[in-house]
Amino acid sequence: MCTTCGCSEGETKIDGHEIGDRPRFSYAPKAKKVTAVTAAEAEKHGLPPISHSHAPGVPQSRRVQIEQDILAKNDAYARENRAFLTGRRVFALNLVSSPGSGKTTLLVKTIEALKGKAAVAVIEGDQQTSQDAERIRATGAPAIQINTGKGCHLDAHMVGHAIHQIDPAERSLLMIENVGNLVCPAAFDLGEAHKVVVLSVTEGEDKPIKYPDMFRAASLMLLNKCDLLPHLDFDVELAIDYARRVNPAIEVIRVSAKTGEGMGDWLAWLERGSAKG
């Protein structure tokens, strides 16, 4: 269990260690274990009196207004992460896509292109293995691997631990490569500046309307593997049209991590975003 915020994350591991082995932010709230409150305890702590039943065997019930978003806890952690990152002027992106869209290759090429210009740190999310983090480290950039075990997405809490551990430099770039999955990561804010969705042209052009939540949550769509377009029936304009139908504001950049096509536009987008941060 985490000694700082009292968390226990089940199967989640960061660089092979259970999540609680290292502390998260020192100001993280302490999670408390809740047990049933007795009438005497309630009175002692000034809580509203607990009513008792007048009909034996039928406990009295009452209605309690809650009106709270079920992602409230994740969103609170995300706010903490965002405050920390913007405080250091770190430009953080949450890269999302289906498995095999080329996110890691794109990251490797991006880091190589930015060498000597900008510091990049990477948080890698996968269910198992540290292969992606190793590919990133081979470029010389720091990388941390989160293994979610059975989990299908990164959440703000585990990413907070990873941010603390990777300790990104002032005015650097932090790339969070989410678990390859076009469904679940859409709902979880990690504290990033933007979600960037990577769609490779070897997938169907109708992915944006098949998985609308993800394309709606993203600020930018990178159409990757564009070097393969001559060999495919992929309709680029239709893919962009579908993406704008679910998200009129989404920006689109066509890239090929392999040939370098469009990488200039992507790097310029990163530079503009970092400057704003």
Added chain:
Amino acid sequence: MHEMSLAEGILQLLEDAARREGFGKVRTVFLEIGRLSSVQPEAMAFCFDAVVRGSLAEGARLEIIDVPGTGHCLDCGRDTELDEVYDPCQHCGAVPVQVTGGTVMRVKELDVE
């Protein structure tokens, strides 16, 4: 199966509320789920039952309140109903429509004892 994490989020809310409001058992959870949210009600009900086992909400009933999707047409300026975020305006057929409601995932109220 992000419904599993969301169900865990609900349980945390219930435990926080129990501490705040001083109750020991949850009988019913009223949950608003928008049609444009990323939650499948059946999957949520399944995960909820699994997650609350052994907790203050074991055996609690989950009442899912369906919240319709709504949008505002940027073309004709009228409000329209949406089943999907990319649906055209029901009045003039234009896309895209700006989503104005139906993305909620919220614990509304509880019956407790």
